[in-house]
Structure formats: structure tokens, C-alpha cells
Amino acid sequence: MIHISKRKEMPMAQAAAIRLGAIALALVVCGIITAIVTGLNPIKVYASMLNGAFGSQRKIWILLQETAILLCVSLALTPAFRMKFWNLGGEGQILVGGLAAASVMIVWGSRFPNPVVILLEIVAAIAAGAAWALIPAIFKAKWNTNETLFTLMMNYVATQLVAYFVIKWEVPKGSGKIGIINQSTEIGWLPQLGGYKYLLNILLVALLTVGMYIYLNYSKQGYEISVVGESTNTARYVGIKVERIIIRTLIISGAICGFAGLLLVGGTDHTITTTIAGGRGFTAVMVAWLAQFNPAVMVGSSFLLEFMGRGAGEISTAYSLNHSFGDILTGIILFFIIGCEFFINYQIHLSKKGKEAESGV
Amino acid sequence: MSDRQPAVRMRGITKEFAGKVVANKDVNLDIYRGEILALLGENGSGKTTLMNMLSGIYYPDHGSIEIDGKHVTIGSPKDAFDHGIGMIHQHFKLVNVFTAAENIVLGLKDKGKFDLAAASERITEICRTYGFDVDPNQKVYNMSVSQKQTVEIVKLLYRGAEILILDEPTAVLTPQETDKLFAVLRNMRDDGKAIIIITHKLNEVKDISDRVVVLRKGEYVGEMLTSESTTEEMTTMMVGRQVELNIDRPRPVNPKRRIRVHGLTVRNSEGILKLDNVSFSVYSGEILGVAGISGSGQKELLEAIAGLQPVEIGSIEYVNDDGTIDQLIGKDPLEIASLGVALSFVPEDRLGMGLVGSMDLTDNMMLRSFRDGISPFTDRKAPKELAEKVVEELEVNTSSIETPVRRLSGGNVQKVLVGREISSSPTVLLTAYAVRGLDVNSSYMIYDLINKQKANGTAVVFVGEDLDVLLELCDRILVLCGGKVSGIVDGRYTSKKEVGLMMTKLGGGEG
Numbered sequence: 001m002i003h004i005s006k007r008k009e010m011p012m013a014q015a016a017a018i019r020l021g022a023i024a025l026a027l028v029v030c031g032i033i034t035a036i037v038t039g040l041n042p043i044k045v046y047a048s049m050l051n052g053a054f055g056s057q058r059k060i061w062i063l064l065q066e067t068a069i070l071l072c073v074s075l076a077l078t079p080a081f082r083m084k085f086w087n088l089g090g091e092g093q094i095l096v097g098g099l100a101a102a103s104v105m106i107v108w109g110s111r112f113p114n115p116v117v118i119l120l121e122i123v124a125a126i127a128a129g130a131a132w133a134l135i136p137a138i139f140k141a142k143w144n145t146n147e148t149l150f151t152l153m154m155n156y157v158a159t160q161l162v163a164y165f166v167i168k169w170e171v172p173k174g175s176g177k178i179g180i181i182n183q184s185t186e187i188g189w190l191p192q193l194g195g196y197k198y199l200l201n202i203l204l205v206a207l208l209t210v211g212m213y214i215y216l217n218y219s220k221q222g223y224e225i226s227v228v229g230e231s232t233n234t235a236r237y238v239g240i241k242v243e244r245i246i247i248r249t250l251i252i253s254g255a256i257c258g259f260a261g262l263l264l265v266g267g268t269d270h271t272i273t274t275t276i277a278g279g280r281g282f283t284a285v286m287v288a289w290l291a292q293f294n295p296a297v298m299v300g301s302s303f304l305l306e307f308m309g310r311g312a313g314e315i316s317t318a319y320s321l322n323h324s325f326g327d328i329l330t331g332i333i334l335f336f337i338i339g340c341e342f343f344i345n346y347q348i349h350l351s352k353k354g355k356e357a358e359s360g361v
Numbered sequence: 362m363s364d365r366q367p368a369v370r371m372r373g374i375t376k377e378f379a380g381k382v383v384a385n386k387d388v389n390l391d392i393y394r395g396e397i398l399a400l401l402g403e404n405g406s407g408k409t410t411l412m413n414m415l416s417g418i419y420y421p422d423h424g425s426i427e428i429d430g431k432h433v434t435i436g437s438p439k440d441a442f443d444h445g446i447g448m449i450h451q452h453f454k455l456v457n458v459f460t461a462a463e464n465i466v467l468g469l470k471d472k473g474k475f476d477l478a479a480a481s482e483r484i485t486e487i488c489r490t491y492g493f494d495v496d497p498n499q500k501v502y503n504m505s506v507s508q509k510q511t512v513e514i515v516k517l518l519y520r521g522a523e524i525l526i527l528d529e530p531t532a533v534l535t536p537q538e539t540d541k542l543f544a545v546l547r548n549m550r551d552d553g554k555a556i557i558i559i560t561h562k563l564n565e566v567k568d569i570s571d572r573v574v575v576l577r578k579g580e581y582v583g584e585m586l587t588s589e590s591t592t593e594e595m596t597t598m599m600v601g602r603q604v605e606l607n608i609d610r611p612r613p614v615n616p617k618r619r620i621r622v623h624g625l626t627v628r629n630s631e632g633i634l635k636l637d638n639v640s641f642s643v644y645s646g647e648i649l650g651v652a653g654i655s656g657s658g659q660k661e662l663l664e665a666i667a668g669l670q671p672v673e674i675g676s677i678e679y680v681n682d683d684g685t686i687d688q689l690i691g692k693d694p695l696e697i698a699s700l701g702v703a704l705s706f707v708p709e710d711r712l713g714m715g716l717v718g719s720m721d722l723t724d725n726m727m728l729r730s731f732r733d734g735i736s737p738f739t740d741r742k743a744p745k746e747l748a749e750k751v752v753e754e755l756e757v758n759t760s761s762i763e764t765p766v767r768r769l770s771g772g773n774v775q776k777v778l779v780g781r782e783i784s785s786s787p788t789v790l791l792t793a794y795a796v797r798g799l800d801v802n803s804s805y806m807i808y809d810l811i812n813k814q815k816a817n818g819t820a821v822v823f824v825g826e827d828l829d830v831l832l833e834l835c836d837r838i839l840v841l842c843g844g845k846v847s848g849i850v851d852g853r854y855t856s857k858k859e860v861g862l863m864m865t866k867l868g869g870g871e872g
Binding site: 005214218219220221223224226227230231233234236237238239241349 | 419420667668669693694695696698706708710712713714715716717718719720724727728729731732737738739
């Protein structure tokens, strides 16, 4: 007979062992499925996965850059999530941030000197992202509307907005896209550090991670966020103005999403498309949850997701498999990682029914 | 008695949590039909855990359970039910938008087609047999706490429960409702059911039970026949030593008017009148008790004074030591504090309002004071010292001050909350149901703390539900009835009967 009960607490080491065990088990299951379905040697498949992520210096840089952007978006969502405000609008907030940066580059690129353009770009991207999050925040604070739906819908508005401007500013006419902005002058492009294209982004996000960790855990505002997230009644009881905290926190959340949009448009892509956010607004939800809203752990969880995504892409090209096969492997690994939380929170008892009854007094 | 066949026979029951906390150790317990058994013990003595094993919520690590002489394995609430065991928990498990009848039949897999009318008839039949008062068609969200509890009991009887466990059933009831509950429990006993009631109100144990079993620190320490024992004997067995069961009531020293409430009228968010033209004063160095049937406006009264409840009309004045007056209405808790008014509030909902369950003791100590200083960062040094002090002085039972308060037992949670609230040396202390769910020891410690505040010249407002305590502790008692002040009486010269009448009828007059 199986009996399930909730655990009270588990030592850190034991929980870590369960998580590592889950990953190991996931790799074994993936290997078996790979062997059965494709007939390939799973070890070789794993090797090419590693190769896809770490195979060359360029691949490593791209992996780090992608991790940084995903981490940036996850950090943006975290303060809202800690407050139990489910900001699913990361996608839209990145888009409007990127759009604002692109607009500055296009409209003011030839009017101001480069440093001024970059400064305007940063301000515009952050302000746009913040504004995009502020709208649902105000509605939540004043009328308690459902933030999940509201932020989600704002994504579609943002996509359409970008689509409109892409057509308006398309280069060349009729191509339906904006090419590289200011390609010849490079005005409004964020500077490259030491000749490395991605280094600046990575360093900025690293700083942001440390800053967010300190903000959430050691600042008075971070403490207020935790109190509001746990109980708005308690917050009111100690005189915290809940509406203000909701609005303030969402401005921060949206601003960082807008900043991610800036890094994408100003730092790496130098153009804007409707798909520039690339689903990161949603992947970041998973990153944040996997890390239980701890910015330090998010470094690991965003790296893991990016690594698996890139590895999966590599094996589908290397073995000319359908891209979905990579997704299957990613899905299995995530299933085990998330599923193992069950064993950390719950205990399973297998009772020896017959034996116990006989030994009874 | 031992020659009878027990309905339930638990032998050598042991239960550990997370491999270290022993909740029950080698407990033996017999439960007979036609008997009301009181399971008595302090907080954390393992009463509820033991009963949860009988009702299938937990599974014992060791030991055996027999029902009517047959060995059984109870692995789920459904298993328990198949053996006729049903438990009423402290928190009701009802669907609010369903009627009583719908809740009662919910989840039953009767053969044939779903027939609510027939079910209602059977429910009415059960109610007639035992003297319940339930309207099968009433929606749960329209019910009082006592009615919901009745539905829970009828639900068990409808499903054929023979062994009923009630976990602190009177904690949420008025004296009148308690009497009603006890009357039906007696009827059920006379009908041959086995009834177990978990409680630590000794008066009620005396009143309702036939036999008392005492647990201490998870172990069985003894049992006695209620008719042959005194409450003192029960307490001694429960606590393990002699306990003084008297509450001190020194005369207020140099009382001065501290708070003056005048014409206070409050509507809740649905527009229902909760306080109607309430006027009274609270003096320094006194304890003003507030009595009333639950929901008579006690919550709104305290929250209005604390700045948490919008007020329709009326005034709440705070009288400073120098005679100047501050109006508290229209100010939030922060603004009230910034006037220099040291107002502390121990709310009814400890973990939902007074504390943050997922935070540790230090962070909870910081709730009131985290804004101190100009630094944008929190300073955890003072709160940590306060947490250590509260743990030591109030004997809070916790593994460390890093434990989330949610993991503490009810009594310890309350000590943490009261400890924080009195740490700021308040001039006004508001408490709502300060000892609800607390055991004897913790309760008396809380009374003691409140009395110390009184001796320091604090004006204490004590909203209570146990009239015996109100009559022993309070200098004056304000009785609320339907949001109006039914009267204010002197705690030293009034009687339980007088206050009880005032609770149900304005002015309390007979005619």
C-alpha cells in the first residue's frame, strides 16, 4: 500500500542529492529513448550536445550571451513574482523596450552625437518597459484586476505595435523588415568591450544579478515586497501602502525587461523584429520558478535551460533529426528536474500491510 | 469498563516527523461506544496527530489499530470512513457555493441516480433524531460558523459514522452555541456512538466528557473518570506539575482617559452596518474587556482604532499624557505611529495579519520597525536580539530563530506576536482572542503579560470569547450586541448570566 504525506523539512544536502539524482536519471532515460527511437549511440548524442553548447569559442560566447539575456528577463520578473504578481508580460515589455531603443537609433541617430543617442536609448528603453508594466499594475492596485490576463494581453499589443513600426521604417521598402540600423555609422550601438561583442551584455547582467540579490534580500523595499507577497493584510497592518508597492515593483520589473530589450537591440542585434524577444518572457517564468525566485540560483537555472536548448539544436542538425527531437529531450530533462520537487516536498510510505497486522498486540 | 469491547483500540502508536520530532510515542488508547472521551493535552502534546492517524490523514510508524476487535489498516481518510470513523477538523472543509445538502452528499457514490430531495429528507431525519438545526437548502456562505460545524457533523452521520472525532470544536463558538453542540453530542452518545473531543478547555471537559485521557509530550500519561476528578487534577496531569489557575486582577493604578471613542459607525466592504453609534473610553492601567457573540463588530472595532478600517462617522480620540488630543480616524497605522501614539495590536488572524508565516522570527520582529533609520537597507541586528529575547523570556518552543513562524505551534506563534507587540512599550494594547487555541500554560502566560502591561499603565482592550476569563481578568467589560453597545459593566461585580444576556439582547433586560 502506498501512502503519501507532506514532509516538514528536508536537509539541504539531501535535497541537493535528490536534484542531482533526478538529472542523472533524466540523462539515462533520454539515452534509452535516443537509442530506441533513433538507433544512435546516446553517448555520442550527449557529446554532440556538449559540442553544440561549448564546441568553439564562438559557441561559448553565444551560450553565455543567451544565458545573460534570459537571466536578465528572469531577474526582471522576480520582484513581481515574489510579490505574487504574476507578470506574464515580459515578452511585451522586452519588445517595447527594444522598440524604444530602435526608435531612438532611427529617429535621432543622425541628429545627436553617439553618446547622447546611447543615453537617450537607454532611458527610452527602460521607460517604455516600465510603462508597459505600469498599466496592468495600476489596474491591479486600484481595481484588483487579474494581472495574469492583463499582462498576457499586453504582449499582443506590443507585438502589433512593433509590427506597425517595422512596416513604417522598413528598409529596403517592401522587404517587410528593418535591416541593420545605422549599419555604416554604428550610431546608437552599445560599445564593445575589448573587442568582444557580448562581453558588455554579460557583465551588465552579472552586475544586475548581484544588485537584484541584494535588493530583494537586504533592502527595505525588498522586505516590503516579501511582506506584500505573503499577505496584503499583514502589509496593511504594519502600514505598508500595498498599492504603492505594487506599482513601484512593477515599474522595476518592466524597466528591467525594457533593459533586456535594449541589450538585444542596442547591444547585439541592432535591429528590431516582432520575434526579437524570442519567447524569453515565458521561458524566464520557468527559470524564476525553478530557482524559487532566488537570483543566485537563477544563474544556474537560466544556464541549464539555454544549454539544453542549444544542445538540442545541435543534435538535430548534426544527425539531421527533426528539431522536435531536441525538444523531446529537453522536455524529459525538465520533467525530471521539476518532478523531483515532489520527492523533496512529500514522503512516500510503503507499508508492509500484512506483516504489521500480524505483529500487532 | 475494561470488560467491554472497545470500538477503537490503539496500541503502541508511534509517529515521528522528519525522523526527529516525535509526535506520538507508544500511545495506547481505547474508545468505547456510548461514551464521550476527552483527549486532553497541551499544545504540541500530540492529540491532533494521534487522531489524524485514526482518521487516515497520517500513517503511524509503529503500532496497531483495532476497530471492534478487528485489525485494520487506515491509510487514507476513505479507509477511515469505511470503518465508520469521521473527524471534524478545526478548519471546515465545505464548498461555500453549495447548499448544506449538496455538501453533505458531495463525493458519495450512491447507486442509482442522484436524488437531492431524498438526501434532504434523510438529512432532516438525522437532524430530528439528534436535535440538529440545519436547513438542507441553505448555502454554506450564508451560514454562521456554528451552522457550518453542524453541517460537518451531519455530513459524517449521513455517511454512517459511528466514531466521531472533534478537534477543538468549541474554539469558534459562543457559550450558547457550545451548549447546543454539547446537547447534540450527548444525544449521539446516548445513541451508542463513540465520541472523542480534543480540547484544552477544562470547564468543557468537566461539562461534556465521561472519561478523560491525558497526553503529554506525545505520550499517554493517564486517564480518569470525569465524574471522579477535578479540573485541578486534570491540569496537574496535563502539565506535569501543579498550576495556579487564578488570574490576578489588581486595581487600576491612577487611571487616566487614554482613548475616547464617540459615535463610531462602521460599514464593511459590502455595506453592512457592523458598528452602530459606539461610544466608550479606555483608561490607562485598566483592562477593558469586549464581549459579544462572534461577528458582533469586535473585529471592526479594533481595526478602526488601529487605523485599518474605514469609518463612516464618529471619532476616535487619543489623549496624550499632556492632555492634548489626536484624532485617529482617517489615519493609517503608519500615520498613527508618526503622531507618537504607541499603539500595539494583536489581531485575531495571527498568521494572516499579525505575522508573515513564511518568514523567520527575526524577520517577523522587524515588521513594525524595518523602516527605522535612513539606510535603504534593513538592519537585522536589533530584530535578531529582540527575537532572541522573546524566545527566552516567553519560553517560545522553537528550534532556532531562523525557523519560519508557520512551523511553530499556535501557542508559540501567539507568544512571538504578543512579544513583538509589547516590546515597543505601548500605551494602548488591542488584543483579539489572545488565547484562542492556546493551552493552559500558554494562556496563563499571556494573561500574565497583559497584566504586566496594565501595571505599566497601558490601556488594554481585550476582546475575548471565554466569559469565565473575561470576568476574571477585566476591570470593565463592554458588551457588544449586533454592532451596538449593549452596556459596559464592572468586571468585579457582574455575572456570566448578566453578560450572556447582554450579548443576545441590548441592555440585557429580561423583558
